[in-house]
Amino acid sequence: MSLTPIKQLLQSAEIGQTVTVKGWVRTKRESKNAIFIAINDGSTIHTIQAVTEPGRFSEDVIRLVTTGACVAITGTMVESQGSGQRVEVQATDIHVYGPADPDKYPLQPKKHSLEFLREIAHLRPRTNTFSAVLRIRHALAFAVHKYFNDNGFYYLHTPIITASDAEGAGEMFRVTTLDLNNLPRTEEGAIDYKQDFFGREANLTVSGQLEGELGALALSKIYTFGPTFRAENSNTTRHLAEFWMIEPEMAFYELEDNMNLAEDFLKYLVGYALENCIDDLKFLESRLIDEEKAKPQAERSPMPLLEKLRFVHENEFERVTYTEAIDILLKSKPHKEKKFQYPVGWGVDLQSEHERFLVEKHFKKPVILTNYPREIKSFYMKQDEDSSAAPGPTVRAMDVLFPGIGEIIGGSQREDNYEKLLARVHEVGIDPANIWWFLETRQFGSAPHSGFGLGFERLILFVTGMGNIRDVIPFPRTPKSADF
Known part of the structure; x- marks a missing residue:
């Protein structure tokens, strides 16, 4: 008997047809x-x-058919006599592949907290909530590849093990084969990494961007989509130690082109989810509405999940400079009443509370912020020629801010001038010898180019309406947590 997925049976099975259901x-x-x-x-x-x-069946068989058991049931499709379903299977044969001891199986048919489900991440995909999240995650991963393929990009596999720190923050996981109980030392007493596997210090990558730029300066338009790692000791609802990043890099794109691509890309992904994941989204919306009933009115989402997604999909993003945004924040009621937790002023790195105020309270739509102060952005961002409208030097950066999330995309036009890039490398304390290959691209056929990074889990967080990033990846990696 051929196996037909339940989704297909519910859509197209004919009354009187003999089917086998496995699950x-x-x-x-x-x-x-x-x-x-x-x-x-x-x-x-x-x-x-x-x-x-x-x-009809022996007590021994029926006794094994409990919540969590894996079964195969063959029978005839008939019209359902009850409410809630169009068809049902009149069973003629039941086979139990694997029973589940009802006294031990933790996923009994009742409501479980998300915190509890994180403790049983090996079983939580069997719940409605997490199966919905994972199906949406799959659909959007497919949509990422489809979008870029349809728009002439090439998928570039960049290294997971690297000797460079793209962000310059130093929060990286070290990769080594050295015996930690007997580390080789130099004459000065430092660890002798020349005896390590790669003959030098190596780490898990925080970004594929630097290598992605190399691809763009040959293939014109590339994208990466892979795991990245940050050893940031953060236990917030927005951070993971292992997560997936989507990073397009485009030759001959300037800041405006970069913004246009980011907006079109995000709208495409949200639209794809609305078109292809509607049953799962409706379930998650209902779940979110029930969850928010217990919250004070002021903490509830301003729109239901589907309305929020359609709003982002159908509306133009607001585009403002960092300098204009600071002016808005300084004049805002929360700032004047000292309700912001973090200070506001030109030169500060905006916090999530500032970003969400701009998106959710002031503009009430997604926002793209541009032209940030040079000192708070990465070394590779192109310096603005004229920063006269700002109190200090700025770079051609852009961040896309979403409701409920804050920053969802960060990007920039890249510095293509060798002398300026080299000077900036020295300023931030990077040894040019460690990225000689990156610098050399600015000497051999340099070109204007841009790119951005989209954290895949933050996208899933937004689309699903889940409140914690640990709940949109199958097996979250966070400080003191790598159990599965």
């Missing part, structure tokens, strides 16, 4: 005249119901 039991309910078994195989948020009368 995991969500619930079993017994009455005097019938036994109802709800099965889900992960292909859809919906379950399919199998029905049989008591006594």
